[in-house]
Amino acid sequence: MLIIKNGTVLDVEKSKSVKMDISIEDGKIVAIKKSIRAKKDDCVIDAEGKIVAPGFIDAHCHLGLMGDSVGFENDDVNEKSDPITPQMRAIDGLDPMDRVFKEAYQGGITAVATGPGSANVIGGQFAAVKTFGKRIDKMIIKAPIAMKCAFGENPKRFYGTKGKMPTTRMGTAALMREALYKAKEYMEKLEAAGDDISKKPAYDARWEALIPVFKKEIPLKAHAHKANDIFTAIRIAKEFDVKMTLDHSTDARCIVDELAEENFPMIVGPSLGHRTKVELVNKSFKTAGVLNKAGIKMSITTDSPVIPLHHLPLCAALAVKDGLDKWEALKAISINPAEILGLEDRIGSITVGKDADIVIWSNDPLQVDAKVEYTIIDGKVIFSGEEDNE
Structure with a gap:
């Protein structure tokens, strides 16, 4: 399971941002909660201070x-x-x-x-x-x-x-x-x-x-x-x-x-x-x-x-x-x-049951200086920083 912790999640359907954890399994978003405890074999991304947006x-x-x-x-x-x-x-x-x-x-x-x-x-x-x-x-x-x-x-x-x-x-x-x-x-x-x-x-x-x-x-x-x-x-x-x-x-x-x-x-x-x-x-x-x-x-x-x-x-x-x-x-x-x-x-929003297409930004994605730190498609981290994760 992949878990994104401590990020500020953009809820585009409700036009608000909330600090939440997200868990991902089998390519889908399975939970969005204030706190999700990671297990031993889980992969964790700490998004503290970052913006978590839908792809x-x-x-x-x-x-x-x-x-x-x-x-x-x-x-x-x-x-x-x-x-x-x-x-x-x-x-x-x-x-x-x-x-x-x-x-x-x-x-x-x-x-x-x-x-x-x-x-x-x-x-x-x-x-x-x-x-x-x-x-x-x-x-x-x-x-x-x-x-x-x-x-x-x-x-x-x-x-x-x-x-x-x-x-x-x-x-x-x-x-x-x-x-x-x-x-x-x-x-x-x-x-x-x-x-x-x-x-x-x-x-x-x-x-x-x-x-x-x-x-x-x-x-x-x-x-x-x-x-x-x-x-x-x-x-x-x-x-x-x-x-x-x-x-x-x-x-x-x-x-x-x-x-x-x-x-x-x-x-x-x-x-x-x-x-x-x-x-x-x-x-x-x-x-x-x-x-x-x-x-x-x-x-x-x-x-x-x-x-x-x-x-x-x-x-x-x-x-x-x-x-x-x-x-x-x-x-x-x-x-x-x-x-x-x-x-x-x-696709289109961070919602339980949808495809785990999520992008973690350094700051507000509509700011010119915002950088993509992680791109996740179908639950797989395919880009982080300057490297593709194929």
């Missing part, structure tokens, strides 16, 4: 799909051969040996949702994975976790320069509707055929991959920056009665009154860096605070590799500087992304 989570990134310090050889983030590729699976391209995974867990990030980029109208399946491991199959929390789709500049820029649909926002929406209609029809034919194989439609990997969306097992994961793109995404989600998260949401604070009427979770960012295109003109760290005050479920993203994943706490801190409550910032990189991904039963 942080990024609900939208491309970790492992765009190799660090390499070119096209390890660029697997977009399958640019067709604007409709829902059959792509992130797990088939992820490279957990890329050093960005190590940087992530050394920076206190223990889980992510990662997957295809936004070149395609429908890009493929995201996966939720832990950030430590050598084989992606052993790191998966849930796959698929969402179906990536994209609105705005990116699809029309890539295919438009090739003279291929979509060259406009109208074209993007039309392709999206067409694909969703065909997938729904395919699913209905499968259901109507029952066990009669002679009546089943010919197998189509694209439409098969979209069935979990219609069954509301996974949401659409909509890349949308501009207000009109956000509203188009909402329009289509309502037309087809599917779940959806709104990712990036750069213009969201400009239309917050409208968005407050809807019930779509929002994954905000990346807010750090240059405004590299027209649809980022309203990029600001103020957005997170505005959405939170409006009662909208919100998490913060780095969109790694746009911002290196280990800077996720820094992004949360900058949101605090621009008006977001500190506890809400901590929630935005822990329990909120867990809930948005539908994984709150396993």
Whole structure:
């Protein structure tokens, strides 16, 4: 058994910090008490004067799909051969040996949702994975976790320069509707055929991959920056009665009154860096605070590799500087992304029964000088100080 003693535990669900001991067994948190007596064979970490936080989570990134310090050889983030590729699976391209995974867990990030980029109208399946491991199959929390789709500049820029649909926002929406209609029809034919194989439609990997969306097992994961793109995404989600998260949401604070009427979770960012295109003109760290005050479920993203994943706490801190409550910032990189991904039963907070994904910090993790002293994933100390414990 692993026991963490004397640490100040961040209870993100109750927005308070408490001095508690934590015991961990078989990868799970089994007890949180004021005092836990260690037995002879227990491994004990003394966290006196330290902050004990849940492992942080990024609900939208491309970790492992765009190799660090390499070119096209390890660029697997977009399958640019067709604007409709829902059959792509992130797990088939992820490279957990890329050093960005190590940087992530050394920076206190223990889980992510990662997957295809936004070149395609429908890009493929995201996966939720832990950030430590050598084989992606052993790191998966849930796959698929969402179906990536994209609105705005990116699809029309890539295919438009090739003279291929979509060259406009109208074209993007039309392709999206067409694909969703065909997938729904395919699913209905499968259901109507029952066990009669002679009546089943010919197998189509694209439409098969979209069935979990219609069954509301996974949401659409909509890349949308501009207000009109956000509203188009909402329009289509309502037309087809599917779940959806709104990712990036750069213009969201400009239309917050409208968005407050809807019930779509929002994954905000990346807010750090240059405004590299027209649809980022309203990029600001103020957005997170505005959405939170409006009662909208919100998490913060780095969109790694746009911002290196280990800077996720820094992004949360900058949101605090621009008006977001500190506890809400901590929630935005822990329990909120867990809930948005539908994984709150396993990750996102230090709670008995959940995965033992815990990070011990030298001080407040939203302080720039805070250092990770221990990273624990699935109950195993995988990083301490400057050393990995593999």
